[in-house]
Amino acid sequence: MDIKELLANDRVKPYVSKARFGIEKEGQRVDLSGNLATTNHPEILSARDEHPYIQRDFAETQMELITPVTDSVEELLSYLSAIHEVAYHSIGDQEMLWPLSMPPQLPESEEEIFIAKLKNVESVQYRRYLAETYGSRKQMISGIHYNFEFGDELIQALFNVQSDMDDYKQFKTEIYLKVTRNYLHYRWLVNYFYGASPSSEKNFFEDRPLNEPVRSIRNSRYGYTNSDDIKVSYSSIQNYVSDLSLMVKKGLLSEEKEFYSAVRLRNGHQIPHLETNGISYIELRNIDLNPFETHGISYEQAEFLHLFLLYLLSKDEGANKDEWVQEGDTLSDLVALEHPLQQTQLREEAETIIDEMEQLVEIMSLTVSNSFFTNLREMLADPSKTLAGRLFEESEKSSQSEVAIRLAKENFLQLWDKPYQLTGFIDMELSTQLLMFDAIQLGIRVEILDRQDQFLKLQFKDHVEYVKNGNMTSKDSYISTLIMENKTVTKKILHKRGFRVPLGDEFNDIEQALRSYEIFAATPFVVKPKTTNYGLGISIFKDGATYEDYQQALTLAFQEDTSVLIEEFLDGTEYRFFVLNDEVHAVLLRTPANVTGDGKQTIEELVNEKNLDPLRGKDHRTPLELIQLGELEQLMLKGQGYQLDSIPKKDEVVYLRENSNVSTGGDSIDMTDQIPDDYKKIAADAVAALGAKISGIDLIIEDINVPAAEHKAYGIIEANFNPSMYMHIYPYKGKSRRLTMHILHYLFPEVV
Amino acid sequence: MDIKELLANDRVKPYVSKARFGIEKEGQRVDLSGNLATTNHPEILSARDEHPYIQRDFAETQMELITPVTDSVEELLSYLSAIHEVAYHSIGDQEMLWPLSMPPQLPESEEEIFIAKLKNVESVQYRRYLAETYGSRKQMISGIHYNFEFGDELIQALFNVQSDMDDYKQFKTEIYLKVTRNYLHYRWLVNYFYGASPSSEKNFFEDRPLNEPVRSIRNSRYGYTNSDDIKVSYSSIQNYVSDLSLMVKKGLLSEEKEFYSAVRLRNGHQIPHLETNGISYIELRNIDLNPFETHGISYEQAEFLHLFLLYLLSKDEGANKDEWVQEGDTLSDLVALEHPLQQTQLREEAETIIDEMEQLVEIMSLTVSNSFFTNLREMLADPSKTLAGRLFEESEKSSQSEVAIRLAKENFLQLWDKPYQLTGFIDMELSTQLLMFDAIQLGIRVEILDRQDQFLKLQFKDHVEYVKNGNMTSKDSYISTLIMENKTVTKKILHKRGFRVPLGDEFNDIEQALRSYEIFAATPFVVKPKTTNYGLGISIFKDGATYEDYQQALTLAFQEDTSVLIEEFLDGTEYRFFVLNDEVHAVLLRTPANVTGDGKQTIEELVNEKNLDPLRGKDHRTPLELIQLGELEQLMLKGQGYQLDSIPKKDEVVYLRENSNVSTGGDSIDMTDQIPDDYKKIAADAVAALGAKISGIDLIIEDINVPAAEHKAYGIIEANFNPSMYMHIYPYKGKSRRLTMHILHYLFPEVV
Incomplete structure (x- = not known):
């Protein structure tokens, strides 16, 4: 043979x-x-x-x-x-x-x-x-x-x-x-x-x-x-x-x-x-x-x-x-x-083997690293390039x-x-990398079923759980995620269950929406596409709007989706509550990209300084993103009477963006210990009302020192079925909340 | 006031x-x-x-x-x-x-x-x-x-x-x-x-x-x-x-x-x-x-x-x-x-009221049906146009x-x-209409949370269930649907659990796929985009392929998705098994659009005759679609040496399409009673292995008379988390399987 x-x-x-x-x-x-x-x-x-x-x-x-x-x-x-x-x-x-x-x-x-x-x-x-x-x-x-x-x-x-x-x-x-x-x-x-x-x-x-x-x-x-x-x-x-x-x-x-x-x-x-x-x-x-x-x-x-x-x-x-x-x-x-520095006595035989290996690669059309054979031949020719040779030479010094x-x-x-990443898996999402890290630490076997799709198989003894995106699991029902995906349905259910949500209407054509102008004209309201999520097509009118502005906002929103929501605008600060199995594990405040003046440096210098934070990087490879100084940021500065070389006063906070997304350079601030329990209970109860087990639910709170029960003290904006976890684990300020570990303990209660 | x-x-x-x-x-x-x-x-x-x-x-x-x-x-x-x-x-x-x-x-x-x-x-x-x-x-x-x-x-x-x-x-x-x-x-x-x-x-x-x-x-x-x-x-x-x-x-x-x-x-x-x-x-x-x-x-x-x-x-x-x-x-x-035919004694007062109502409509900018007031005034002027007048006049005859x-x-x-629809809700999907029909019959309250999105709230006494698309429910876990959505993950899990699935590879770039030509060259195989579902970009090679064909198939597939699967082609007939809560409730065979000759009529005449079936219609408003006679159908006929005016022999079946989708005029044939239990068990067990409760799973079976256990007697193609139900309820041939009723009894076991 x-x-x-x-x-x-x-x-x-x-x-x-x-x-x-x-x-x-x-x-x-x-x-x-x-x-x-x-x-x-x-x-x-x-x-x-x-x-x-x-x-x-x-x-x-x-x-x-x-x-x-x-x-x-x-x-x-x-x-x-x-x-x-x-x-x-x-x-x-x-x-x-x-x-x-x-x-x-x-x-x-x-x-x-x-x-x-x-x-x-x-x-x-x-x-x-x-x-x-x-x-x-x-x-x-x-x-x-x-x-x-x-x-x-x-x-x-x-x-x-x-x-x-x-x-x-x-x-x-x-x-x-x-x-x-x-x-x-x-x-x-x-x-x-x-x-x-x-x-x-x-x-x-x-x-x-x-x-x-x-x-x-x-x-x-x-x-x-x-x-x-x-x-x-x-x-x-x-x-x-x-x-x-x-x-x-x-x-x-x-x-x-x-x-x-x-x-x-x-x-x-x-x-x-x-x-x-x-x-x-x-x-x-x-x-x-x-x-x-x-x-x-x-x-x-x-x-x-x-x-x-x-x-x-x-x-x-x-x-x-x-x-x-x-x-x-x-x-x-x-x-x-x-x-270690001596030529081997079997050099000739070694050379033959390397030659034959190279022939094999050619016959079989195999692929090897660049200079694979060159390196081997160099090591053969020069023993100081072998591992033993190198170690010995270095040790001599x-x-x-x-x-x-x-x-x-x-x-x-x-x-x-880079404690927030797994170097071998940086093409995967940060939250998935962190979950894999924790699973490995807990001794839960990790198998990647689909790398692009962030699809993992986790196994502890005979217990198997599948997880996608770090937080999509067997614990949530399909319908609860579909409820969260649909803002109208989410609001209807929460409203019926007695939670405060911004009231409003859904429109499927612009004519119909235009006819409702008078309903909103004099009130604070928001116009937004029903299903886009990235802030596109959203217009906010804090003090009502003229018919022309209303019309323009609708045109923008209908460019993004065939259904548009017009909703009561709630004033206050938006907090993200991460709810897992009926319990709030983290609360985060997100603020738009900003710098704080020291009375000496220009805005550009302040941005560069803030960007030195090792947690900031590009393309979601790090827990925070670099603050940009592009067109949008400069426009925003201009609106406040600033330029890149303006020098803000000491302790003055200058915002470079309207939106508070972490992905556009915003800050994430852990507020878990600062938010009173009554708001946490509302968040947890609302998620339970949606039948969900894992959710990032956004509450607008006027003043966290005013009890939640008081009229209009809060409003629920939306619930997210695939909430980011890494921003809670590596916040810009405040305590880290290791949500990936909580997820694993939830999935595998037997692991202690 | x-x-x-x-x-x-x-x-x-x-x-x-x-x-x-x-x-x-x-x-x-x-x-x-x-x-x-x-x-x-x-x-x-x-x-x-x-x-x-x-x-x-x-x-x-x-x-x-x-x-x-x-x-x-x-x-x-x-x-x-x-x-x-x-x-x-x-x-x-x-x-x-x-x-x-x-x-x-x-x-x-x-x-x-x-x-x-x-x-x-x-x-x-x-x-x-x-x-x-x-x-x-x-x-x-x-x-x-x-x-x-x-x-x-x-x-x-x-x-x-x-x-x-x-x-x-x-x-x-x-x-x-x-x-x-x-x-x-x-x-x-x-x-x-x-x-x-x-x-x-x-x-x-x-x-x-x-x-x-x-x-x-x-x-x-x-x-x-x-x-x-x-x-x-x-x-x-x-x-x-x-x-x-x-x-x-x-x-x-x-x-x-x-x-x-x-x-x-x-x-x-x-x-x-x-x-x-x-x-x-x-x-x-x-x-x-x-x-x-x-x-x-x-x-x-x-x-x-x-x-x-x-x-x-x-x-x-x-x-x-x-x-x-x-x-x-x-x-x-x-x-x-x-x-009934007498002018009312209060006609004058009535006219005043109608006038005032019309003024109100104008002042309030209300909208009413066309000729709303004209009709009322006509009835006032002519009592034979009132309901009593009309009924009396007709009764006189x-x-x-x-x-x-x-x-x-x-x-x-x-x-x-049209027993398959709810006339007031024909803008909704057929399966949702049928589910609503059954819910109303069972006395389960139906509320439409989002009409475009087929989102229903069902309630029996205090028990609430939310349902989307008729079969997305609280019974399925989120991850099981994500598993089914991902063909690679589905196959990996089923393969590991001992089910037969077509083996193959996933490729994320065409170069890498081209390099694997030799693996598939001489075998029966299929090239398909990973996530599209409508047959687009799929090429089947039943006896291997030349490099050129292989390359072309890949180019087509990569036009549809960034990931492409190359899989072993399994020969046999594809059946859809509808599995609900570990039990097969229906098995369907779908055949491409076809007519059976009678030795007299032309293909066009046969198509027209078959299209008379009240179950056939357009745009998914009916359980079956009309057979078209467009370019694709004529091309398909040409390939068999036919034209629209050819007269097929008696009992000869002439196909007008390659694909067997019901949506392109295909037939649906209920086979639930014909399929042996061992195949049903495989379907039910495979769905269970995916952790799913409601799924339409597609099996290729070489010969239903050969026991499933025999080597290569079947292969699992994919599992669908949103399987069509109406095609089982109103099949072209065979028994109706009222799946919507099964879904409701599954969600509400207390309703008997």
């Missing part, structure tokens, strides 16, 4: 790049000076022992970040980045993750290395056993496990075009066995490029076996290995399983998982099932942390591993399968123990430890830079 | 035409030969005793149709028409309603007039008392009660511009008392125009007091009146209430409601509350059934009464209020007993009874003509 030929078959080629990925990344928590943390794993990671994304490995300080399975390397790294952001914010701003595989300086006594304080007794006992058998120091080494699965479409296509085997499961298992043996044989190449553990810190080795730096202590015989008695054959799945069982039976291994091979065969269950169910994916375990990457691995590395595995699938292996693997062990150790601390701090700053 | 002047005040004028209306219309059920029905009130009107729309008055055969309160005469008549349609369909096609106020020929013995078989014992006892006191014959007279309320805005505006009274409630009561007294004084004018009970049928009078025909027996002393002992003053609310109480105390009346005045003062509660709560509306009771109107009253009549009441509000009354009313009684009787039967039959045909 010539797999290389099969891969090039037209019925296989379209699927060659299909694959699924997952990463587990360990790392030690350290304080800001680089000392191993003495704190416990963060309490806030609620689902601690069973957390799907953030776990502890051997030690209490050893964080393990676990991505979900993804269909692309891009998504893989997006999740890895998101989980890092959550991890950093969970451990707080006095700790960071050590960026090296080799741990920071360890305590003198092994006793002071605390194994993970898990609730599960067996998990703790297993770690105690490991500490006794291998010593706790060894267990402190960290790394990356790269889980890889060929796309089922690919294996299916390969199976369909071959005729040697009849059983699909068996075929698939053979595919993975071949790749595994080849990987074990050629893994020295990974050590060369990406080995990154040249030396250890104080107290790691009891005796110092290495005087010279190497490419990878971790992947050498001095790393994390089983004793030499452990022999497991990869020649067939039967041999693999029976060898492993034998090792356990003999007591050489406590459990199958104690077998520390560079590749673990997986099928999502315990080892015994491998033989019956076959291999469904493999786990590469020989990846050192990349110190130069915030998340411990680069896109190119992940891409390399994928391509390398495809290449190894196509490549012939040695005749004797066991020898082939054993040779690999020797070569891996050899390259791992080379000096000071020490490896200081380099690590510097890199960790850079990561720290980067990961705390 | 000169109300005429107040009405002309600029602050009052805008509100003058605001009013609220309601009608109660009685009528005797008769068989198709005009004999009083011997059947019971229809069982199907579930909420029988408490039915808000269809009740029994005195007798079991005497239907009382009751409109809700409306804000306009148009809406009033729309409801009256709808309730008539429901009433006719409820009594079945062997009965109709007698169109005259005077009953049809009565049984010889009063014993054979069955009083209404109500459950409530007191109601039955009251009717027995009436039968004993007045005789059952008298109680068989029917008529219209016209409930009228001035707009609260109007009374409020009047109150605001006057200074004589301080108490609003008292002011309002005085307004109504004045109008009532004037109405009682001038009601002879209504008798003249609209009196329509010139003579009685056999067995009505035991002795015949009238030898000559009159304008209105019903409104004369021979009609439905109290004994002469009953004297009630309208001079003040106190006098009215105390007089009534006295009558009851003396035993002259059994209850206040036995007082048969031409105007009843109302406030929605029992009489004793009138004094404390004031009058909130009045009930005009002297309106004879208009024999020439399907619903017993014309638009102009309703308009006249509104305008007449406004006029009476503006008109001065006599100095002695009690005398003023008593004079009215005399005048009313006088005009009622005039010969045969008999009043025969005229009545003919008119009843005309109504019968009209009310059965």
